[in-house]
Amino acid sequence: xEQASPLTFTPDMFMRNFAEAEPGxxxxxxxxESNRCLYCYDAPCIKACPTSINIPSFIKRIATDNxxxxxxxxxxxxxVGASCARVCPTEELCEGACVLNDASAPIQIGLLQRYxxxxxxxxxxxxxKAGVPNGKKAAVIGGGPAGLSxxxxxxxxxxxxxxxxxxxxxxxLDTHGIVSFxxxxxxxxxxxxxxxxxGVEIRTGMKVGVDISVEELKAxxxxxxxxxGMGYVPPLGIEGEKLSGVYDAIELxxxxxxxxxxxxxxxxxxxxxxxxNTAIDAATCSVRLGAANVKMVYxxxxxxxxxxxxxxxxxxxxxxxFSWLTLPxxxxxxxxxxVAGLECVQMKLTGETGPDGRLAPMPVEGSEFILPVDxxxxxxxxxxxxxxxxxxGLEHHRGVVKIDGATGRTSDPQIYAAGDxxxxxxxxxxxxxxxxxxxxxxxxAIVKQMSGHQDSVVGSAV
Amino acid sequence: xxxxxxxxxxxxxxxxxxxxxAPPTNTGYQVQRAFExxxxxxxxxxxxxxxxxxxxxxxxxxxxxxxxxGFNNIELITDRPLEVNLKEIYETxxxxxxxxIIASLMVEPKQEKWHEIVKRVEAVGVDGLELNFGxxxxxxxxxxxxxxxxxxxxxxxxxxxxxxxxxxxxIVKLTPNITDITVVARHAVKGGADAISLINTINxxxxxxxxxxxxxxxxxGQGAHGxxxxxxxxxxxxxxxAECARDRAVDVPISGIGGIxxxxxxxxxxxxxxxxxxxxxxxxxxxxRIVEExxxxxxxxxxxxxxASVMELIGKSVxxxxxxxxxxxxxxxVARINEDNCINCNKCHIACEDASHQCIDxxxxxxGKAILQVREEDCVxxxxxxxxxxxxxxxxxxxxxxxxxxxxxxxxxxxxxGLNGSYSEVEVG
Numbered sequence: 035x036e037q038a039s040p041l042t043f044t045p046d047m048f049m050r051n052f053a054e055a056e057p058g059x060x061x062x063x064x065x066x067e068s069n070r071c072l073y074c075y076d077a078p079c080i081k082a083c084p085t086s087i088n089i090p091s092f093i094k095r096i097a098t099d100n101x102x103x104x105x106x107x108x109x110x111x112x113x114v115g116a117s118c119a120r121v122c123p124t125e126e127l128c129e130g131a132c133v134l135n136d137a138s139a140p141i142q143i144g145l146l147q148r149y150x151x152x153x154x155x156x157x158x159x160x161x162x163k164a165g166v167p168n169g170k171k172a173a174v175i176g177g178g179p180a181g182l183s184x185x186x187x188x189x190x191x192x193x194x195x196x197x198x199x200x201x202x203x204x205x206x207l208d209t210h211g212i213v214s215f216x217x218x219x220x221x222x223x224x225x226x227x228x229x230x231x232x233g234v235e236i237r238t239g240m241k242v243g244v245d246i247s248v249e250e251l252k253a254x255x256x257x258x259x260x261x262x263g264m265g266y267v268p269p270l271g272i273e274g275e276k277l278s279g280v281y282d283a284i285e286l287x288x289x290x291x292x293x294x295x296x297x298x299x300x301x302x303x304x305x306x307x308x309x310x311n312t313a314i315d316a317a318t319c320s321v322r323l324g325a326a327n328v329k330m331v332y333x334x335x336x337x338x339x340x341x342x343x344x345x346x347x348x349x350x351x352x353x354x355x356f357s358w359l360t361l362p363x364x365x366x367x368x369x370x371x372x373v374a375g376l377e378c379v380q381m382k383l384t385g386e387t388g389p390d391g392r393l394a395p396m397p398v399e400g401s402e403f404i405l406p407v408d409x410x411x412x413x414x415x416x417x418x419x420x421x422x423x424x425x426x427g428l429e430h431h432r433g434v435v436k437i438d439g440a441t442g443r444t445s446d447p448q449i450y451a452a453g454d455x456x457x458x459x460x461x462x463x464x465x466x467x468x469x470x471x472x473x474x475x476x477x478x479a480i481v482k483q484m485s486g487h488q489d490s491v492v493g494s495a496v
Numbered sequence: 497x498x499x500x501x502x503x504x505x506x507x508x509x510x511x512x513x514x515x516x517x518a519p520p521t522n523t524g525y526q527v528q529r530a531f532e533x534x535x536x537x538x539x540x541x542x543x544x545x546x547x548x549x550x551x552x553x554x555x556x557x558x559x560x561x562x563x564x565x566g567f568n569n570i571e572l573i574t575d576r577p578l579e580v581n582l583k584e585i586y587e588t589x590x591x592x593x594x595x596x597i598i599a600s601l602m603v604e605p606k607q608e609k610w611h612e613i614v615k616r617v618e619a620v621g622v623d624g625l626e627l628n629f630g631x632x633x634x635x636x637x638x639x640x641x642x643x644x645x646x647x648x649x650x651x652x653x654x655x656x657x658x659x660x661x662x663x664x665x666x667i668v669k670l671t672p673n674i675t676d677i678t679v680v681a682r683h684a685v686k687g688g689a690d691a692i693s694l695i696n697t698i699n700x701x702x703x704x705x706x707x708x709x710x711x712x713x714x715x716x717g718q719g720a721h722g723x724x725x726x727x728x729x730x731x732x733x734x735x736x737x738a739e740c741a742r743d744r745a746v747d748v749p750i751s752g753i754g755g756i757x758x759x760x761x762x763x764x765x766x767x768x769x770x771x772x773x774x775x776x777x778x779x780x781x782x783x784x785r786i787v788e789e790x791x792x793x794x795x796x797x798x799x800x801x802x803x804a805s806v807m808e809l810i811g812k813s814v815x816x817x818x819x820x821x822x823x824x825x826x827x828x829x830v831a832r833i834n835e836d837n838c839i840n841c842n843k844c845h846i847a848c849e850d851a852s853h854q855c856i857d858x859x860x861x862x863x864g865k866a867i868l869q870v871r872e873e874d875c876v877x878x879x880x881x882x883x884x885x886x887x888x889x890x891x892x893x894x895x896x897x898x899x900x901x902x903x904x905x906x907x908x909x910x911x912x913x914g915l916n917g918s919y920s921e922v923e924v925g
Contacts, residue, residue, distance in 0.1 A: 069561030072886050075846035076858070097561070133839040137887055 043324050048294045051322035055215040056120075059142075064149040068097035071141050074133055079143060082131035084471045085112040089128055093146055105154035106161045108147055113183040113474075114225050116151035117208040118467045119144050120217045123342040127467070155224050164232040168192035170484050173255040175242050175422075178206020179466045180453025181261035182229050183473030188259075189232035191481045196255075197229075197236045198246060204236050206263055206453075208466060210288045213315045215322065219291050243425040252448060257480045260426065260435065260444065260451040261473060264416035270307065274365025275412075279373030283308065283316035283413030290319055300324035305376045305405055306354075307331050307362050308413035309339035314346065316411045317354045328354045329405065333361040333381050338392045357405070359383070361397060365410055375404040419455060434458045441479035442472060450476035498798035499805040500536075500791065504772045505665040505691040505749045507623050509596040511536035512762065512806055513787050516753050516774035517600035517626060517669075519571060520784070524584030528591060533784035534791055537596030539693075539774060540585060542573035542628045543617065544602040544640070549575050554780075555702035555713040557728060566728035567777045568702035570713065570720060572634040573602055578616070586620040597621075598667065601658075602628040602635060605644050610657040624664045627654065627689075629680075630671035630696020632723045642696070645671040648683035655687025665690040667751060670736075673699050677736045681746045692740060693751035693774065695733045697723025726777040730755030734768055741769025741814045757786075759793030766806070767813035825908065826900040829877035829893045831856070831870045837890040840866055844881035844891060852880045872896075 059067065071093040079089040088107050095104035108115040124130070124144040132140035154161060172188045174181045177199035185195045203209050208222035230236060240246060242262075251258060267282045269275055281297065283306070289295035304325045306317045309332035320328045330349070332339060335358045339346065359381040366375035380401035388394040418433020429436045429445035435456050437443060442450040452472035457464040500511040514537035515521050515530055522541045530538055549571055557566035574581060589597050599617040603609040614625060628635075629645030636643040644650045651668065658666050668684035670677055672695040681692050699721050703712035711719025733754020740746045752770030756762060757778040765773050778786050798806060833844070833856075845868055848856040855874035861867045870881075882891040 065561055072841045072843065074840075075842040077842075078840065133841045137839050 043294070043298070043300045045294055047324070048290075052214040052290060054120075054218050058152055059145050059149045064096055064146060067142050067146055068093045070134075071097070072133065078131040078133060079128040079141075082127045083111075084127070084465065084467045085115075085118075085474070086471075087111040087115065087128075087147075089143055092150060093141065093143070096146055096150055101150055101153040102157075102159055102161075104150035105159075108150055109154070109161050109228070112467065112470050113186045113229065114179045114208060114222075114466060114470050115147060116155065116221050116225055117179070117212075117217055118470070119148035119151055120221065121208070121212055122465065122467050123344065125344060126342065155221070160231055161228065162186070162190060162232060164189045165192035167194065168484070170194070170256045171196075171254065172257045172259065172480060173198060173251055174259045174261060175251075176200075176206065176260070176262035176453070176455075177204030177226065177236055177238075178261060178263050178453060178469065179208060180263075180455075180469040180473035180476075181206070181259065182225060183470040184259040184261060184450075184452055184477045185234045185473075186229045186232060187474050187477035188480065189229070189234050191477070193257075193480075195234045197234060198240045198242055198251075199236055199238045200241045200262075202238050204238060210291050211284055211312070211315075213287055213319050213322075214291060215318075216315075243422055248425050248427075256448075256484060258449045259442075259473070259476050259480070260423075260428070260449055260455055261453040261469075261476075262419050262422055263454040264457075265419060266417055267412050267414060268417045270362065270412055270414060272362060272364055274367055274373070277365055277367040277373050277410075278371050279409045280365060281316075281409065281411045283312050283411050284416065286316050286411055287312070287319055290323070295323065297323075299409060301326045302408040303327045303329075303406065304409045304411060305329050305331050305357075305362075305407040306411045306413055308415070309334070309341055310413065310415070311341045311345050312416075313411075313413035314341045314349045314354075316413050317349055318352045320409075320411060321352045321354060325409075329357050329407070330354060331357045331360045331362055331376065331378065331405070333359065333395050334392065335359060335383065359395060360405075361395070362410075363402065366404060373408055373410055375406050376410055377402060377404050379403075416454070423455070431458070440475075442476035443479060450480060452476045497795055498803055499807075500794065500798075501805075502536075502772050502807060504596075504751065505624070505667070507537075507596055507598075507665055509536045509772065510594055511791060512766065512770075512772040513537070513790055514539060514596065514598070514751070514772055514774045515779065516776040517542050517598075517628065518776040518780075519569075520776060520779045522574065522576075524588045527584075527588050527597070530779075530784045530787075531588075531592045531595045534787045535595070535784065537598065537623075537772070539598040539600050539626050540581065540622075542600040542602045542631070543578055543581055543613065544573050544635075546575050546577055547572040547634070550715045552713045552715050555722070556726070557702055559728075564726055564777065564781045566700075566702070566724055567726035567780065568700050568713070568722040568724050569697070570633050570715075570722040573600075573628070573631065578613075582616060582620045585617070585622060589621045596623045598624045598626050600626045600628050600669070602631065602640050604638075604640060605650055605654055607657040607660075610654060611661050614658055614661050618663055622664060624667060624690075625658065625662055626667040626669050626693060627658060628669050628696070629654070630669045630694075632671060632673050632697055632699050633721055642671040642673055645669075645680060645696075646674050648680050651680050652683040652687035655684050655689050659688035667691040667693050669696055669753075670694040671696045672732060672736055672754075676739075678739050678743045678746060681740045681743065685746055685748055689748055691749040691751060691771075692746065693753055694740065695729070695736050695754045697725045698729055698732065700724030725755065726781075727755045727757055730761060734764060737765060737770055738768045738814065738817045741811060742817060757781075759790045759797065762790060762794060763797060763809060764813075766809040767811070768817070769811045769814045771807075771810055819906075821906040822904050824902040824904055826898050826903050828896045828898045829879075830872045830875040830896055831877070831879075831881050832872075832892045832894045833868050833870055833881075834890055834892065835861075835867055837887055838868060839887045839890065840868070841886060842868065843884045843886065844868060847880050847884045852876070852878050856881060 073090045092104045092107040128143045129140045172193045174185045174197045177197045204226045205222035304320045360378045364377040368374040380398040381395040383393040384396045420433045435451040453469035454464045517539040521538045527538045553571040555568045556564045559565040599622040631641030635641035668689040749771040752765035753774040845856045855871045885891045
């Protein structure tokens with residue numbers, strides 16, 4: 035990767051630094067790895083996958099040169115299976131459950147999944163087709179992983195489906211919010227295209243409650259799936275947030291997804307506030323944008339950080355530094371209104387457990403210091419979509435839509451919800467793969483409600 | 497270090513590792529390279545009237561990502577003039593006097609033809625002769641190779657003709673493409689063979705290309721059966737060696753051939769009655785240097801077992817090989833799963849459930865951990881679970897005391913016939 039010696043960030047550097055970092059498997063590599071799979075019965079990897087992909091089956095299909103069948107097996111269970119092949123925390127899910135973990139080494143399920151879906155992408159083959167029209171109409175609010183999954187399963191069941199997407203491109207965080215060197219946008223857009231090929235109409239640039247009224251929506255569709263995710267990063271609530279050089283982590287990543295970003299981090303010293311996966315993404319993104327130094331500032335320790343281990347390792351490899359037990363107090367500006375530093379206070383763990391089960395940090399009196407930085411990236415979570423939820427008249431708890439756990443049905447029987455919009459505060463972060471499953475579950479619940487029988491959607495392969 | 501040298505029907509060889517008559521022994525250059533690498537002997541690629549070979553000759557069977565589980569060829573005997581081969585044999589023997597060179601021979605089944613070639617090859621100093629009655633393709637269509645090897649009388653007659661003039665030991669190489677290999681082996685012995693070697697290759701078609709629909713291999717779109725060898729044929733070869741080894745009428749040394757790739761294979765063949773062994777496919781796959789690993793492994797094994805000479809292995813397992821009718825019907829083993837080593841892939845469960853006797857249960861123990869458990873009263877001791885189990889030490893086949901005295905099928909029938917006082921059933925093989 036290019037480091038920060040030149041003064042301008044060139045298109046060449048962008049192409050190099052933001053190209054997918056991990057190479058895919060070669061054909062030989064895929065054959066060898068797939069042949070290593072034991073083809074377990076009642077396999078633990080399937081149970082560890084939130085979308086229950088039949089992993090031994092898709093791997094056996096790779097081993098027997100049936101890549102279409104392999105991709106179909108993956109995408110049948112997970113409509114965003116190509117993205118998940120890249121962003122799933124596999125060591126905590128399928129690969130973590132692989133029986134070979136202690137015996138030798140777990141099967142590289144994520145890489146094999148990527149191999150099969152990459153084949154599907156490059157071959158252009160259509161994997162699924164729409165169901166026989168059942169005369170029902172469904173609207174999906176939000177075209178991210180949950181919305182796409184719901185839409186696809188509804189389309190396969192014969193629904194006429196329209197997705198209302200606020201942005202200009204569907205795909206949600208897969209398209210806009212995950213750094214390109216982990217997940218190129220083309221992968222997510224292929225998944226969007228697969229859903230569109232089933233006749234799902236995606237109306238982009240459409241905000242519900244702004245561009246289409248809630249009444250219109252409720253009157254026009256038999257069922258609605260709310261999968262609008264979350265918003266940008268909420269304010270820190272400290273002095274200096276309006277200074278030039280303070281960035282929203284999600285916006286920062288988003289600007290790198292469609293072209294060369296206009297923001298200038300070349301040679302800058304960057305502090306990233308937060309320690310989740312988005313914070314890591316923002317930090318590595320800053321490194322690749324040419325920042326001279328990137329520090330992650332977190333008020334707790336490594337043990338409490340919510341980012342996955344592999345994310346943390348990746349950040350370390352990229353040269354990101356970590357300031358543990360450091361609480362930002364104030365962003366210091368210069369006379370021109372630019373960021374000049376970040377005032378912090380040292381923290382210590384009290385030994386007492388907070389309501390979330392993690393050790394509570396306390397400031398160390400008189401330990402204030404100023405971290406000299408030129409830019410601050412805020413990554414302390416995402417805003418809830420309270421306005422939209424209330425416009426739809428749904429019950430919620432601090433912006434988390436209340437649903438029936440099994441069906442995803444909200445307080446309004448016409449509306450189901452899935453994805454980040456129903457994700458409550460707790461350990462870890464909402465995963466793409468969980469959102470996909472929730473979208474599927476909502477679709478199946480709608481199918482069941484509409485058809486009045488027990489069968490879940492029966493998908494048909496081409 | 498144990499003594500690896502062998503005495504094979506009077507032929508002294510520095511070790512039991514010989515190259516089989518095949519492409520690796522085509523020329524003096526190759527055989528000399530082989531001897532430098534450590535091979536104790538070589539059976540020169542079959543001499544006879546030079547042939548024209550086809551282009552595209554070999555094919556292999558790859559399995560589960562493993563290359564060359566089996567190997568198939570449609571190459572014939574030497575395509576070089578006899579004089580050239582004889583000259584190179586002479587030169588090679590002169591350079592490597594301690595290594596064994598056997599001339600493999602194949603001529604029309606005529607007494608004068610055999611007399612002529614035997615005299616010519618013995619004149620250049622070979623240590624022995626191997627009569628190729630096994631090649632299954634091409635030569636068989638000309639009445640030689642397997643075509644004569646499948647006719648016991650012809651095997652006997654040709655062996656007799658060779659013995660009429662031979663001064664060196666005569667090894668008869670047998671084809672496996674026959675119902676009972678011991679019949680031909682006995683005829684070879686009746687003809688005066690000093691030893692037998694087996695097996696030659698097995699009739700085979702390596703595959704069909706599912707895209708072009710051509711055979712594998714093919715010669716300009718047309719295919720023909722070839723000879724199969726390599727690791728996949730080892731069990732077939734081993735059983736044929738065992739049948740000959742335990743046949744009292746086949747009282748000559750055996751050179752074991754068929755899928756030998758490692759020192760462990762060598763030990764197995766020797767335990768089952770081979771005095772020496774021959775290798776081809778492993779060299780085709782890896783080159784002559786593979787013998788270094790075989791020699792070293794065999795040496796360490798013999799030391800570990802406290803054996804001074806490799807000859808001490810010969811035939812030690814033969815008495816343990818008999819007929820089904822001699823197996824103890826009261827012997828009982830059951831599968832036992834060791835939870836500590838089990839990795840919970842559940843392959844034993846599904847194999848037993850779908851293909852055996854449905855006696856492995858998927859349970860949850862008191863701590864909530866998934867476990868697999870054998871219902872021993874329903875287990876027939878088939879071994880299937882332990883075969884499919886990928887985890888070391890997870891399944892043991894444990895012998896149980898059935899409380900009953902050993903009773904074979906043959907003994908049982910004797911008892912029954914004794915009770916009836918009438919006729920007895922014949923031995924079941």
